[in-house]
Amino acid sequence: MPIWPRAENRMTSPQSWPQVQKHLGSLGSRFFRLWGLKEKALPGSCISTRLRRSLGTCNLESNEIRLHPTLLDSQKDLLEEVYCHELAHLAVFKKYGLSVRPHGPEWQALVREAGYEPNVRLKATIGGSRNPDSSSPKLNYRHYCPVCQTTRSSRRPQPRWRCAECVEAGLPGDMTIQSYPLKEKSAK
Secondary structure (H helix, E strand, O other): OOOOOOOOOEOOOHHHHHHHHHHHHHHHHHHHHHOOOOHHHOOEEEEOOOOOOOOEEEEOOOOEEEEOHHHHHOEHHHHHHHHHHHHHHHHHHHHHHHHOOOOOHHHHHHHHHOOOOOOOOOOOEEOOEEOOOOOOOOEEEEEEOOOOOOEEEEOOOOOOOEOHHHHHOOOOOEOEEEEEEOOOOOOO
16 A cells, blocks of 8 residues: 555555655665665654744754654655755765765765755745745835834834834834835846
8 A cells, every 4th residue: 555545646644654654764774775874873753843944854963854744745755855855964964974064065965866956945835834935025124113213124023122212211112113025136
C-alpha cells in the first residue's frame, strides 16, 4: 500500500506518521549513502506544531529534523524535498563542522547531488497563509503624532509607541499608524 494513498499523491491520516517515518528513514539512508556518510548517524524526525515560518528545521545538537504538520497533507515530493533540505544541513555539519555557511556551496552541492534545486525558501503555503518570502507587497509603517506632527517608521505596526514629546507634556501621546509600500531598490 502506498504511503500517499489518494490519487493526488497526498497524505491525510495522522495514523500514517509511522509509515512516513519509515519512508523518510529509507530516503535518508539513500541520501547518506550518496553523500558518503554512515547511515547510523541518521537523525530522528518529528512533526512540530511550533513551526510557524518554515516547513522544517534541523537541530544539529539533538540530531533531529522537525517538520511542519502541513507536510503530511502536502504533495509527497514537497515532503521529500524539505526532508532532503534539512538532512543536507546535518550532512554538511557532519562533513565540515560549523566552519561553513548553512546554505553555502557545500550544502548546495549535496542538495543538487540528491536531485533537488538548492532552494532556501520554497513557495509553499503554511497553514493557509503564504510563506513570508512570497510575492505579497512589503510594507513599512509610519507612526504619526497628530498633535506635534512627530513621525517614526518601522517595518511592523507598533501600537504601543507613544510620542515622547506629548507624553512629557502630560498628553496621552497616541500615534496614528499608516502603512505604505516599501520602495524597490533600483538596480544600478
